[in-house]
Amino acid sequence: MIRAALAALAVLLVVPTVALADGEFVQVNGDPSGKVYRIVGSAPLWIGPGVCAAANCYQGITYVNDLSAYRQTPADGALTYGGSDGATYGTYRWAGGAPLWISSCGYGPGCGAQILIDDTAYGDTPHVRQFPADGTVVRNVTDGAAYRFAGGAPLLVRCDLGPGCADPTQVDGGTFERLGSFNGPKHMRSYPADGTTVQNIEDGVFYRFAGNTLLPLSGCAGCSAVMIDGLTLRLAGTGTPTQPHIAAAPAEGTFLATESHTYRVAGGAAVQLTDCAQLGGCKGAVTVDSGTIASLGGGRLLATPKDGTVLRGLPSKRTWEIVGGKRRETFIAGVGGIEVDDGAIDLITIDAPPPPPPPAPAPFKPSISSGYKVFRTYTRFTSLKVKDAPAGSVVTVNCSGKRKGCPFKKQKYYKLKGSSLNVYARWFKKAKLKSGATVTVRVSSPTGARKQMVFKIRSRKLPVRTTRCSSPGAKLARCTT
Template sequence: MPVIARLLLLAALFGAALPTQAAHAVEPDGSLIRSAANNNWTYRVVGGAAIRITDCAPFKDCEGRKDVPSLAGYTTYPRDGAIIHNLADGGTYRFAGGAPLWISSCSYAPTCSGRTVLNSLADTAHIRAMPADGTVVRNVNDGGHYRFVGGAPLFVRCDMGAGCPATVNIIDSRTMSALGTNTPATPRMRQYPADGAVVFNGDDNQNFRFAGGAPLPVAAPASGAKYVIDSRTLVQQGTATAALPHMRPQPADNTFLNAVGTLYRVAGGAAVKLTNCSVLSNCPGAVAVDPGTISSAGLGRLLQVPKDGTVLRGLPSNTLWEIIGGQRRQTFVNVAGVSVDDGAIGLIPTPSTPTPAPVVITPPPKFAPVITSGYKVFRTYTRFTSLKVRDALPGAVVTVSCKGKGCPFKRQKYHRLNGTSLDVRSRWFKKAKLRSRATVLVRVSSPAGDRKQMEFKIRSRKLPVRTTRCSAAGAKLSRCA
């Protein structure tokens, strides 16, 4: 055998005889470890991850601490559902998407058993500031599932997109209202998604990009992550608890928009066209939208003109103007106003400026849909002979639910109107035989979030009981005016 071949054979045999390197052992949750490869810092294991602690005093001077060669084998962030008690602020937190979310109570499942004590949440290498986008949590109080987008939780259905896995990320309504923290200076979630976050409505394939807390319709982005929502997400302002909205009806004032090079600033719910960004620090953070977003008034998410009483500050002149009926008049109120350039002010008519008829902007049509019904009562069931929606706004969403015996479907039905009417009976209830105690709910929601609904409670051998309720965008349902 040639010498080289003999050497190769010996090397192979020698290598095979060597023991394989054992994987690093991983200590269980609650363990204290120290790693020379990581500056001899001390960590506590939480949900399979090593979280750095900076003070051993709360832990009996780190009694029982174990030295490990490195942090290999530990996860970067704690697994979902891991729970800790933070000595720094006294709060109990449950991890979701790598971030700790404060919970107000341990009384609901999966309770707080087995929680690990930490003295700080400052280890940014192993603790996310906010849950990763796409993370799903469930609010134990309103029963809703929420998907994080741009740092904010959005109410979603679980039968589309990535769905809602059997989540251990259980939080409560106070988690939401406190922005996920027991330390107000360090929020763990946003109320509204960050500017630029993109969502996709799985019901009608429309894409939306957030600007100033409001979703504005855009063409499908060429790249970048987008997360699935549904029509109900938009209609209910991203929440199952009306008092805690996660979408704004219109973008917040001062939000900049960039429609393919034409810049706008939101004031009083409307997009005011700008002519000179240099006097506005070059319009920082402008959110990219489409020209169609502006021309369509954001499908109801933008107003045609600023709300009456909106104050604009022209720069560099520093002159204040008040908007009344889509026109401007000089004012001397002591408010900051929304700053725009003087050229933008010049595009807004004054009462003394003769303007041709086309310039007069008609206010958006009033949301006043009509829900009509008719039925025939039999001995053992009731059947709709008519159930229609008319005089709704184009783009409004009709939501229909049915609970009880005789219902023709199990899940809520949705339909976005191209026109202004819908024959609900022909679409879903044509042959339905509704039994006593069944409940049918027909809700009409405008693109801006206004709602009107009619509920039918089926009774044995009697006409159904009808209840009609209405609400403005973001408000609670109440008796219709």
């Protein structure tokens, strides 16, 4: 019905080379779709019947043979409103072929020339970009910084370096905070898309974005790169610290690919993979080079995953925790982890369990037993034994007293191979000890613990026995056990 009215009332005016003014309506002669376009920033945007009816467009449509006289996308600075988002929440200012929502009209050129369009126009992909074209420069009037778009995200730059800074389109902090749209589809990214290449105009180094950060390339001859500068790198791409556009490290799980290997970022490190088939082909892997990996991404990658990182090997589904750069299998349920292939797990040194501690030494509780027979002028041992001593203990026997019947002059030593020694049978079997003789038997364990018994021979009486003990390194004292 509307198409018939348009055909009946419109005047056929073919304008093949002369573009109409902003806000005018145009239709391609003979187009069976009957699309009506509204000129915005010298570009035709397809509009729906609602806008056409509201602006009474059928009273002034111009027919053309084609759209070659118009821009592909609206010129920077064009202003529009309308649509499910703009009709309620305000105005969009165009930059780099994309509409950017602005929170205020109180700066720059103001908002005096807004053009009504609708959702159909905002979604007219041949003539509308979702994000501003790479290299587009805008100025954020809130923080005062200039930003150059790369991979859909704005990166702070010095405007005395690089192209595009002459009279940049002005937006505001609200534009950045809401990523270029109040409620509708976003027209800014927080971080450049993976694979976006930039070049530092000051030193010529190329970088490629991967997982929200940029990684240096060894070279990139012939690459199409957006120009940044040293200030971009130092300030994380932003003049508003709460809204960084360059992350400190790649996002966990990011895939990287060099000329010879594929990697996955886990715990801040690039973990080398061996079988991407286990990981769905490692889709979206960002191409870098071996120099990127060798340089640890210019300081944005770790040499090994940080402690506590959990890796999940496929196809085994076994999970491993990284500790000190080594792997240790973990069996905690639901721990998840970054998925890599089992071959990647095998490339990481395994953390062998520590050797078991040496067995605790047996308690040192040797016994020194004795028996005697007392005569009128001497005393004889009938038994003198050391028992229950640890193997390797040293038994020291001393007998003192001049002309007191000692069977030897020099102190005797014996290292136990078992746990006992018959001291009587070895040295005192025929000894006749006189009053005043002193016999000392000491047992010293390999740990240094000691037990000693001293026998003082008396006339016509049983010997007096004194027992002393000590722990390793301590002095002999009264035994407690």
